[in-house]
Amino acid sequence: MSLIKLSNIHKRYGKGTNVFEALKGVSLDIEAGEFVALMGPSGSGKSTIANILGCLDSPSSGVYDFCGVNVSELNIKQKALLRRHYIGFIFQGFNLLPRTTALENVELPLLYRQVPKKERLRISMEALELVGLDKWCNHSSNELSGGQQQRVAIARAIASKPLFLLADEPTGNLDTKRSVEIMEILQNLNKDSKITILMVTHESDMAKYASREIVFLDGKKKSDTKEDS
Template sequence: MQFIQLSNIHKSYGKPPHTFEALKGVNLQIEQREFIALMGPSGSGKSTMANILGTLDSPTSGIYEFCGVNVCALNLKEKALLRRNYIGFIFQGFNLLPKTTALENVELPLIYRQIPKKERLRISMEALEMVGLEKWYNHSNNELSGGQQQRVAIARAIASKPLFLLADEPTGNLDTKRSIEIMEILSRLNKDFKITILMVTHEPDMVKYTTRKILFLDGLIQQDLKGNI
């Protein structure tokens, strides 16, 4: 069974005669344990593609299958459960809750899953340890650097043990040193913990950490390269 399969995916916005077609019939297969860099200029369709993969948006037509399940046939509640149980998200702007500690931020998705507090704390501390922030668990956002905040965001994303991790410009707000730290963490999560990762990025230097590069242009895949890039 294919991990992720996209068949003839179209996505249009607006109504005729002012329709904009963001995706124009995309076909894509993603295998488990891949680490994919999704690239392309602004307006190329890469962000639309990532939103569809994360079930944050729906295609106008086509089929999206996740582990054999037709995602397009799911209702809103079922898509929310799919995200909660199988997909993790890392955002460029970190999206951490203000005035809360690193531990409390990591706990949040586990609260939604109704995991008991004792177990929740254990899992959250393990996730913080995986990103090297176990000693900072009680620090609030304003006491953390940008790189540390992004590591908290990664810990939050992996605490629920997702099969698929979507990272949207995870190094976009960081300097070179911090960017390398984040990419090394993501690479380790992919290699050691077998998490499939799709990363949207504009930064060619970050691609060397991935196993596959997909270039979008004008709503279609223009290049798909596997192996050491």
């Protein structure tokens, strides 16, 4: 069953003779429960695709279908609601509030959803426990290592129980040991919690943790390889 379906997606920037076509008729299906690594050199279109999938940008033409909903027809407010309730984000730069505890950072998306405080605390602690940081819940983010900060960011992303997790270079700021820790957490979330994950990465070693690798080049899919089941 397709969670995400892109049909003939084009993305153009500029007008007239200055137009740049970042995506050139991309079609793509992502099934519920997949772990997809999206790769390609700078300017290949992979970040543009990720922004469209995360409802952070819109295609110039084509159809983006998310869970049976035509995202291309949603307005800004509706897209914001879709992001809030169904999509989790993990960024290369962690994006944590610096003088705020790990627990408070994880609570943030639940606060926006107006989840009652008692329930919010329970869910946030469960998310921190999943990434092995429940004992660090009262430490501020600037007291944590890079790997720990990224684990807090993952806990924040999964606290709202998203259908789809979008990870943009999640190991880009980490050393090899911490990168492996993060990838093992993502792999476990995919296998145990059945969260669909799309990870943008330029690191082939990290892409091997995914069950499917898609490579972009010049605004098109160059290859699409699934792990043998």
